[in-house]
Amino acid sequence: MHRSIADYAMIGDCESAALVSKDGSIDWLCLPRFDSRACFASLIGTPENGRWRIAPSDLEFTSSRRYRDGTLILETTFRTATGSAMLIDFMPPRDGIANVMRIVVGLEGSVDLDFDLVMRFDYGRTVPWVTRIDRDTMTAVAGPEMLVMRAPVNLHGEDMHTKGRFTVSAGERLAFTLLHQPSNQEPLAGTDPEAALADTEAFWTAFSSRCPEVGNWTGEVRRSLITLKALTFRPTGGIVAAATTSLPEEIGGSRNWDYRYCWLRDATLTLMAFMDLGYYEEAEAWREWLMRSVAGDPAQMQIMYGVAGERHLLEWEVPWLEGFRESQPVRVGNAASEQFQLDIYGEVADLLAQARTGGLAPHPRSAALAHSVMPFLEKAWRRPDDGIWEIRGEHRHFVHSKVMAWVAFDRASKMAADIEGGENYAKHWRRVADDIHEDVCKNGYDAELGSFVQAYGSTALDASLLHIPLTGFLPADDPRVKGTVAAIEQRLLRDGLVIRYDNGETGDGLEGEEGAFLACSFWLADVYALLGRFDDAVALYERLCSLKNDVGLLAEEYDPVGDEMLGNFPQAFSHVGVIITALNLARAKGPAKERTDTNGQPVA
Numbered sequence: 001m002h003r004s005i006a007d008y009a010m011i012g013d014c015e016s017a018a019l020v021s022k023d024g025s026i027d028w029l030c031l032p033r034f035d036s037r038a039c040f041a042s043l044i045g046t047p048e049n050g051r052w053r054i055a056p057s058d059l060e061f062t063s064s065r066r067y068r069d070g071t072l073i074l075e076t077t078f079r080t081a082t083g084s085a086m087l088i089d090f091m092p093p094r095d096g097i098a099n100v101m102r103i104v105v106g107l108e109g110s111v112d113l114d115f116d117l118v119m120r121f122d123y124g125r126t127v128p129w130v131t132r133i134d135r136d137t138m139t140a141v142a143g144p145e146m147l148v149m150r151a152p153v154n155l156h157g158e159d160m161h162t163k164g165r166f167t168v169s170a171g172e173r174l175a176f177t178l179l180h181q182p183s184n185q186e187p188l189a190g191t192d193p194e195a196a197l198a199d200t201e202a203f204w205t206a207f208s209s210r211c212p213e214v215g216n217w218t219g220e221v222r223r224s225l226i227t228l229k230a231l232t233f234r235p236t237g238g239i240v241a242a243a244t245t246s247l248p249e250e251i252g253g254s255r256n257w258d259y260r261y262c263w264l265r266d267a268t269l270t271l272m273a274f275m276d277l278g279y280y281e282e283a284e285a286w287r288e289w290l291m292r293s294v295a296g297d298p299a300q301m302q303i304m305y306g307v308a309g310e311r312h313l314l315e316w317e318v319p320w321l322e323g324f325r326e327s328q329p330v331r332v333g334n335a336a337s338e339q340f341q342l343d344i345y346g347e348v349a350d351l352l353a354q355a356r357t358g359g360l361a362p363h364p365r366s367a368a369l370a371h372s373v374m375p376f377l378e379k380a381w382r383r384p385d386d387g388i389w390e391i392r393g394e395h396r397h398f399v400h401s402k403v404m405a406w407v408a409f410d411r412a413s414k415m416a417a418d419i420e421g422g423e424n425y426a427k428h429w430r431r432v433a434d435d436i437h438e439d440v441c442k443n444g445y446d447a448e449l450g451s452f453v454q455a456y457g458s459t460a461l462d463a464s465l466l467h468i469p470l471t472g473f474l475p476a477d478d479p480r481v482k483g484t485v486a487a488i489e490q491r492l493l494r495d496g497l498v499i500r501y502d503n504g505e506t507g508d509g510l511e512g513e514e515g516a517f518l519a520c521s522f523w524l525a526d527v528y529a530l531l532g533r534f535d536d537a538v539a540l541y542e543r544l545c546s547l548k549n550d551v552g553l554l555a556e557e558y559d560p561v562g563d564e565m566l567g568n569f570p571q572a573f574s575h576v577g578v579i580i581t582a583l584n585l586a587r588a589k590g591p592a593k594e595r596t597d598t599n600g601q602p603v604a
């Protein structure tokens, strides 16, 4: 049986994350940060590239799992012929030390379990020296890093694995911990796992209990909110697009990318979801991250940064990893970081404008940002770019990019009051917005097709055009918008889900195909809601939610033919869709008590 992406659940501590399989194996873990070199990389390799498995010795076991309510604490229950046991997996929010904790709890009878720990640094390549320090403690060292593993059972070394077999009986609890630290220090003591479990539960419930009711979809929304929070990097406010690299967009294909970075686009959309639910601290922290990351020459502004604002995200291929179900190459770093993508200015401006409307005080450096970025953009919007999909080919005049440049000037003119001389700026930026609007309507609309098109001069379609009504560029009932929606329904739907574009007619510079893009499918549901097609919107939303795995997680894409998730996982873009579309549906139809305004407050 092959593995599927849906087999995994995420645990994390808002600085990094691990993926745990249904059969109790942590197959992905990067420490100390999301984008650090993995110490468990079997997700995109083999068990020899690092993993930590605790599972029944009796291979005939069954398992089921869930997150403890309102938390990111994973509970996997194993059932065997002799009894049942629960594996509780979590990463405590850090007090300086990165820790993975696993508590095995005997539930019924007794269960024999196998322990198999394969510690590898450098994305599965480097085999460390493993040394026993005392009865319960082992260290693994290679170069600058050290893992300290504590286990209350007998373990031994075998073929570069740390192995053991133990029995847990009803009522018993056995705690295992793995912490990461620099190798030039003495092994740290670590915290008591049971106390850490209580603290972790308190952290997540304090966060998730503030989530407002969202119609029939509160459960869906809350799980996605927790997932997005887990993708934020607490020390800096950065937000990663997903927890993984190189989960394939086509099984066996080469569309494998590293998403463990902060895209301005993905992060702003994530923050819109946070703010729509009334969570403003994340927006404030991210705004600080943004101001530090983009500081300097606006021509050097990047579309993505590292979690602390790093700029050099050099893309390279990892030859020793065979890839998820042999999807090669595995990539680390992302060359799209060097692309020119016009839409990011609009996304950032939209976010800042919504943050202001939601009550965030003007940032002391918002004038500096406006004074450097807007004059740059006033010229730059006329240039072709790489577009929202980061197409690896020639620059084009993408319609979505121009629409988002309009958003930048539209929102800037509305926020101009925050800066000195605001009235004049407001007028000037409004004029530029009008120029862009005219340009797009003239060059981006094909009257014969009755639809906007992907790029000036092209007849290809693009799902990103759904942002035309969603951003307020044109109203949803404008005939040109209705025509575009009809064309997308006709040409970009695959088994009811939306693909980004038809690669046959577009050519994106890459080999192979990809699945339906889940975020685009949520956008279509949003547009249905705007058009008053409420039943269509709900049907599509519920279909999308049905694609989640057993613990409520979504990857970037879905293959309707192979019936499986594709792409990096869990993906912020997709979970943003779960939240924003639920809010749109609840606002459109729900009884007053279920509606929320942008502060997450019930609307009277």
Ligand SMILES: OC[C@H]1O[C@H](O[C@H]2O[C@H](CO)[C@@H](O)[C@H](O)[C@H]2O)[C@H](O)[C@@H](O)[C@@H]1O
Binding pocket: 241, 257, 258, 259, 263, 265, 266, 334, 335, 336, 388, 389, 390, 391, 392, 573
């Ligand atoms: O399709 C080619 C590109 O795919 C990735 O980009 C996609 O993911 C980004 C992060 O979620 C998203 O912001 C972007 O809109 C998507 O197209 C990949 O990161 C790129 O390197 C690649 O060219």
